[in-house]
Amino acid sequence: MTGINDELHEVSLTVNGAARTARVPARRLLSDCIRHDLGLTGTHVGCEHGVCGACTILLDGVPVRSCLLLAVGADGAEITTVEGLADPDGTLSAVQQAFTECHGLQCGFCTPGFLTTITAGLRVVPDPTEDEALEMVGGNLCRCTGYQNIVASVHRAAAIQRAREVGAG
């Protein structure tokens, strides 16, 4: 066998609330680990150089590009992927609900990255202004929607979130 040291390393992760382990080579991208080792194919890979944002996940609550991280580097982390955004009973999260109401997606390929990004963004800025909404989605690429309904979805998600808090409170 030549060159490549493909010794396997055990990686333990908490993914969408569940403990998961994978045995991966040191060079395995976190995006590939999530998709192909853990079978969570909702996280999409659009560029593999950190520009498009389709592979964005929440790593310990913070949005990160999983194509720019190695799986071994995420050992011990808590990860949320698009599959973990809905409530355990299947109720869509406020952001997911807003995207369906506002036609915030077309082909759906970039959508998981927007959903995770906005989920994290609204935790920091729960009631974004127009500029703050643009800023929140300003690092993700979409080729279908022209972003109009994605921005609308940010505002709608904030409103749904507020309404749910009032309902729950």
Next chain:
Amino acid sequence: MSSLFGARVQRVEDDRFVRGHGAYLDDLGEGALAAAFVRSPLAHARITDIDVSGALDVDGLVAIYTYEDLPERLAQPLPLLIPHPSLTHGRTPYPLANGEVNHVGEAVVMIVARDRYLAEDAADRIDVSYDPLPPVVGLDAARQADHLVHPDVPGNLAANEVQEHGDAAAAIRAAPHVLELDLDIERSASTPLEGRGVLAVWEAQAGRLRMWTSTQTSTGVRAAVAAKLDLALADVDVITPDVGGGFGVKIVHPWPEEVLVPWAARLLGQPVKFTEDRREHFIASAHERAQHHHVTVGFDDEGRLLGMSVRFWHDNGAYVPYGLIVPIVTSTQMLGPYKPGAFRVEFDSLYTNTVIVTPYRGAGRPHAAFVMERTMDAIAAELGLDRTVVRERNFIQPREMPYDQGLIFQDGRPLVYDSGDYPALLAQLKEMISWDEFPAYQAAAAAEGRTVGIGLACYVEGTGVGPYEGGHVVVETSGKVKVATGLTTQGQGHQTVLAQIVADELGVALEDVEVVTGDTRRFGYAVGTFASRTAVMSGSAVALAARKAREKALRVAAGALEVSPDDLVIADGIVQVKGDPDSGIALGTVAVLSNPLRYAFDDAAKAATQFAGGGDLDKPPVAEGEEPGIEGRAFFSPARSTFAAGMHAVIVETDPETAEVTILRYCVVHDCGRLINPRIVEGQIHGGVAQGVGGALYERMAYDENGQLLNASFMDFLMPYVSEVPRRIEIDHLETPSPLNPLGIKGAGEAGVIPGAAVLAAAIEDAEGFTIRSMPISPSDLFELRLTHRSADSGGRPPGPPADIQEAQS
């Protein structure tokens, strides 16, 4: 009676997408072997040696293939999909390079390994030796033809095509005013977020191939793969999974990977998958747009066109698998909503050592609109007329419909506009953007030291291109309705809009209708998704199929209720006697009754078994000429395309220091006939406008003189983020129904992108006061233009028409 047609219903496909449950190509085929490719690093070279020895001991390597390994049919060039009499020198690539490479990115070696990492390890260890040849890059080099892309293609000329209606030269000679313009537009590309991909499974015992591919035509891939692998069509299934955007690039087929992957899967007896990466998509798929135009136009004192002659040069890249569709569309659609007087267009389609050029959303039309709209603005400037006035004077009037432009369109049929109201569209647009008030706004802005400009651009788009699409509708005994059409979906919301149509036709709830597209197991006859054709073609087909199913349901229910079918209606999934809502019989039950049974497989089925009673015992259980089941199958094949239209207006502000262009307002009026779902149409327009803005201000393929694509990544190819698109795209609709299909629909998918370069050039020109003849225009380009014009001004040039509008004759 229509309740869903025209409604802004939410998309039925979104739930799975927002949950992360979509199934795109790379989400499939767990455990499949992975394919990777060694691609040419040179734009033009002879291959002198391929040394694979370094790769042979890579862990997980399964196979390495070069051209020498290909069996006879695969060793032939890939098909030329759309032959044309003018395409005298059509050349297509081999699946793997046969001794010569003609662009950076051309596939040379295929590797199959246990996973993609290992396949790329092996690819890195394969040593290909090249003998470089001089590359031909750009239209100038192609025309000059000091070097040839293909040694047997003189002048790099794939095709020369002329179309003429009237005597343009004579009309121009006789015209009181003549202008000549040179216009350029650069390369861009579809750039879907998901690249290409293909997965193939060979079912050895059955001798059948099943493959999934991220395509815009599963039936096209199926036929091509069956031919290349010498398989019966019946032994090949092609399934299009969820597709992460297409925008034209995925209509090309078969890609080399689409024949090599199934071939390897059969050879190896194991599933094989190829997933394209982003760099590969830039250098090994397809681009579009690059053309140079020379316009000569003659017009009268009022600005009416008398004669127009356009000579243009089209860069088709290294090969022409998709024929001449893009330049043919450019040459015919540049007429827009206008009567051009006598018209002549001639183009050369030229080879270069660059990625192939095939349709990207708009498919030749953005260039066409750029050419005609820049010409209109030049005429207005020449005569000192308002730009809208010149357009109004040249519009085809509604009373003149259908209007024959006297040319042959991309479907090989006469270019005849079916309907449209261009004066109404323009009036709508002018009011929307307050066109007449703009000079006052511009003056006020100037007083504040701000530079603003306004532009408009019009287009007509032939949509719903034939030859046909089909649809199948079946009512299951549960009352659920299953619909299939053969063309594919890349995010346009077809599952929703086709369900809206069928639900209305059948009288059932939207949630009871499920639509499947792009699966040859479900519907084997189809063409594909391109040219804004799905709503027109498959929409009409499923409507016709649903009508057949409805008639059948009414016949069966009429027998059971002992009434005439004419007395029945279907509402909410219940067949009822008109005026008697209590008389109902559920559509699912009708489906049970329509299928006489021997065996009761569930409670509902008991009603159709032989001892359940009912029916005339002297007649066959299935009446002569009837079939079991409530089904309808229909095809729609219109005589011609239907012509949508639209007009965009934009107000821009240009930064006096940085030359950055900011879009202050972007207004769209749009006529795609009857709207099935305004929300989805508007979404299509939003996306198109964003691509139009990208193509006008940001996107270009930066090839160097060696044919290296310098910006083959999302870092350097500037696709718009939210910060680059207008904050609000304002949209208004006009509906002039098409007489050419049962629903009055015209296509909408490409519309938003078409006038992008034209409208932004016009607005920037208005802001800056000098002519814009080349797009895209970056801040650096604009800055350079300012310098050029300032030095020209300081050189004492007298005021008057800009320097590059030359009055050739007056």
